[in-house]
Amino acid sequence: DTGVSQDPRHKITKRGQNVTFRCDPISEHNRLYWYRQTLGQGPEFLTYFQNEAQLEKSRLLSDRFSAERPKGSFSTLEIQRTEQGDSAMYLCASSLDRLYEQYFGPGTRLTVT
Amino acid sequence: AQTVTQSQPEMSVQEAETVTLSCTYDTSENNYYLFWYKQPPSRQMILVIRQEAYKQQNATENRFSVNFQKAAKSFSLKISDSQLGDTAMYFCAFMKHGGQGQNFVFGPGTRLSVLP
Numbered sequence: 001d002t003g004v005s006q007d008p009r010h011k012i013t014k015r016g017q018n019v020t021f022r023c024d025p026i027s028e029h030n031r032l033y034w035y036r037q038t039l040g041q042g043p044e045f046l047t048y049f050q051n052e053a054q055l056e057k058s059r060l061l062s063d064r065f066s067a068e069r070p071k072g073s074f075s076t077l078e079i080q081r082t083e084q085g086d087s088a089m090y091l092c093a094s095s096l097d098r099l100y101e102q103y104f105g106p107g108t109r110l111t112v113t
Numbered sequence: 114a115q116t117v118t119q120s121q122p123e124m125s126v127q128e129a130e131t132v133t134l135s136c137t138y139d140t141s142e143n144n145y146y147l148f149w150y151k152q153p154p155s156r157q158m159i160l161v162i163r164q165e166a167y168k169q170q171n172a173t174e175n176r177f178s179v180n181f182q183k184a185a186k187s188f189s190l191k192i193s194d195s196q197l198g199d200t201a202m203y204f205c206a207f208m209k210h211g212g213q214g215q216n217f218v219f220g221p222g223t224r225l226s227v228l229p
Contacts (some may be wrong), residue, residue, distance in 0.1 A: 033216060042117075042204050042219030043158075055217065091158070100146050100208060102217060104158035 004105035006092050013082055020078045021051045021108045024095030032075050033102060034067055035091040036060065043091055049075060050097070082112045115140045115207050117220035125226040126195045133180075134190045134223045136205030142166075144210035147181065147188045148217070153201040161203070164188065166210075195227045 005024045013019050025032050025052070030051050034036045035043035051072035061067075064082075069075040079086055089109050093102035116139045126132035138147070149161040164172045164181050171179050176196075180189045192199055205220040 022195070035217075040222070042222050043217070045216040045218070048216055056213075058216075093158075101148070101163060104150075106157045110151050 004092055004094050006090075006105040006108050008108055009106060010052050010111075011107050012113065015082060015084060015112055017082055018078065018080045019082060019110065020076055021090055021092075021110075022074060022076050022090030022100045023094075023105060024074045026103055027073075028096065029103070030072065030097055031102075032069055033093040033095075034075070034077050034092050035093065037089040037091055037107070038087075046077075046090075047050070068083035079110075082110075086110060087112045115142070115209070115218045117207050117218050119203075119205055119220035119223050121223045122221070123224045123226070125228055126192075127228050128195055128197060130195055131191060131193045132195055132225065134192075134203050134205075134225065136188045136190070136206050136220055138186050138188065138205070138218075138220075140186070140207065140209075142209050143218050145194070146208045146210065147179075148206040148208070149179070149188075149190045150204045150206060150219075151199075152204065152222075153198075158204070162190065187199045192225075197227050197229060200227045201225060202205060 007022045020079040033048040037043040051071040061106045064080045067077045089107040091107045092105045145166045147164045151160045151181045162174045176193045202222045204222045206217040
């Protein structure tokens, strides 16, 4: 297993368009997290899943954002009607239930023009 | 809510020297975990070291060690024998042990430059 992967690595979109990102966690990890990181800042929590259940969502996650993990494996994060303020790096991380260390993917850099 | 503060936005150190990065946090929890992550330029976040709050002994990983002061809510990272490859953003992170909010709360980061 080569770690957490994310696709695409870069996405440029026009304001108002919808975008979807994918995250493939480490195969035996049952927890999956999404974070957003803006330039020069630490990552901010968006949401996390335990298996297919979405257990928590941050207040940062407006109703334009939706995340799924349909079979408890990969996850998607969709942003509808993108705004310039959505421009950021979107990070995915996974972990085993009890170990708590999170392993991060390379991120998807979103630019909204 | 938990908060994490890193008061040093940028630091530099000469190769082979020792440097300490500061982190303080605020929480009312008694059981939690603390982490240091490293994010090299244009590369993904990598775990450097972790500390369980119930352990009094400070964690060490090769050249990396922490000074965990639970009462003071302080968690500093010491890097010994600094290497050029240590150049990166370093993030301190907090995580509750259980219940709601089992996600990382990150500090704003410290940019470390190791100079040849």
